[in-house]
Amino acid sequence: MGNPRVKTDRKPPPAGRPAAPGIRQSMSGLHTWVGLLLGWVLYAMFLTGTVAYFKDELSQWMRPELPHQTEVPDQALVAQRVADALVAIAPGSPQWSLRLPDARNNSVYAFWRTAAAPGQRGFGEASFDPATGRKVTSRETMGGDFFYRFHFQFHYMPVIWGRWIAGVAAMFMLVAIVSGVITHKKIFVDFFTFRWGKGQRSWLDAHNALSVFGLPFHAMITYSGLVTLMALYMPWGEQAAIRTPAERQQLTAELSAFIQPGKPSGETAPLASIEDMVRHAQERWGRDNVGRVTVTHAGDAAARVAVARGEAGRVSMSPQYMEFEGPTGRLLAVHEGVGAAAETRGVLYALHLGRFSDSVTRWLYFLVSLAGTAMVGTGLVMWTVKRRQKLADPERPHVGFRLVERLNIAGIAGLSIAMAAFLWANRLLPQGMADRASWEIHGFFIVWALTLAHAALRPARTAWIEQLWTAAALLALLPVLNAATTRRPLWHSLAEGDWVFAGTDLLCWGLAGLHAVLAIRTARHQPRLRPARKPDRDPMAGAALRKGEA
């Protein structure tokens, strides 16, 4: 992040280029304000998105009734089992689709269009037990999908609004990245520079390190994030090029493996063996690498079945699927390639979601994304650090400063508390309660609102410390709560080799430690940043800054 005094006073721009003097400074200003304006939205998107890299694992943790999956069950058998269930549950449905269990999922998520009155579009959805083909009986929860969806469409608002907000925020992020790189001219010289205990200078070093080390990721994730929703943000090309239903169908086929229902024939004909069709796909893509089975007009003579390839090991979300005739099981086509433009989208989409990752790569994604979160966080805090020294009266900062300061506390420390509270709610809300899944989410927002109120009412430094300690405590006690409320405490999952549960518990402790360190450092550090007698300290702070420059 830019610091005009440090950045621009030092080396005058080369003579003979009159336009140059302003560029770095103006970029610095742009970076500061673009970063601040939607900084809290970006921070929340970054943190919930980071956690969403483990959304499948988190969903398992949030449904402790589903047994630990020691190995991936035979996907062909599971597909048949759940297909049978869906035939019974959704008769006459024009389309249903099920996601098969894999190394990261121990249940089968399925949704179906209901055969409602014409013109109406109804949906049903459920999770199924791979072993029995019956609906799972676990607590009602949105699981890790809440963080995933919040990350790009927020909540309590129409999905489209949320996605537009996410898009504007991502655009701001892109501007912040480019202007940040221009502002930070000494990327290579200062690559390994960190000056400890120098106030603003240290914050800037930290912000730079977090930004530069993860720069390929930050740029990729922002750009690819925009690409995932590009059809919403810039629909005109598509509108101009795609006019007929046939063209639309072709477009859909390039973008997803959800085959669209055509017209039913009206003639009944039972589905051929789904198991055999999935076997066919397993031979092509590997035993555990079938992703999804979609069926249109099951039970009708015009039924079609698409068996799609899984996401593992393939840096592209472009659909690959085998299409079968429903009643006979005859292979109609194998779709394994799309056009160059669609493939570009498919690759960027895959890069954003990282679902192709093995577990090490997923951890790399998580860690670098966490660094991105910290990049936004340090940027937000730096805005106040930088301005606090210049306040006329530190005891009575102006309203803008107070606003940013308080939003920072609730947006950063408060979000940690709210996210932990969401997991607490998952363990504490009574099973069978009405709208239980919604109340987990309401709990998240109620707690987040409380942290904002707390941040507004307490002195800023105290509020930081109290909220960071609260987050640390909630996270540290989560494994204890899990041990008390489920039959899968940490020692049990460690003994069983259940790394979904053990990993979640241990990660909670790791994050609790992180928050505790931040709380301790805030408690210790503050006197330096907020001197009792400002005029005495200011020259020293300036001297430290200049010295840090040398």
Added chain:
Amino acid sequence: MSHLPPLLLALAGFTALAFATDRQQHDLLGRPLPPSATRALRIAGAAALLLALGALVAWKGWGLGLVMFSGHASLAAGVVLGALILRARAAARAPKR
């Protein structure tokens, strides 16, 4: 093949590159290294990073290889900087107090 060799290579690479900077030579060694040594460190560092990339690409192909390399490089740079910070803190504490 596993993720360990590329990560170690990236760590070695960034360590060499860190030693090739003026600031770290001053902080860690107390004197600047001769230009030839600095150049050798830079080449060695870059070579180690390229080797890490090559190993990952040979193992997983360009798509996954590049993604994994990016992750390992980011992590390794962070670890090296973290180690430098810890060392500088320890050094600052030792002589004064």
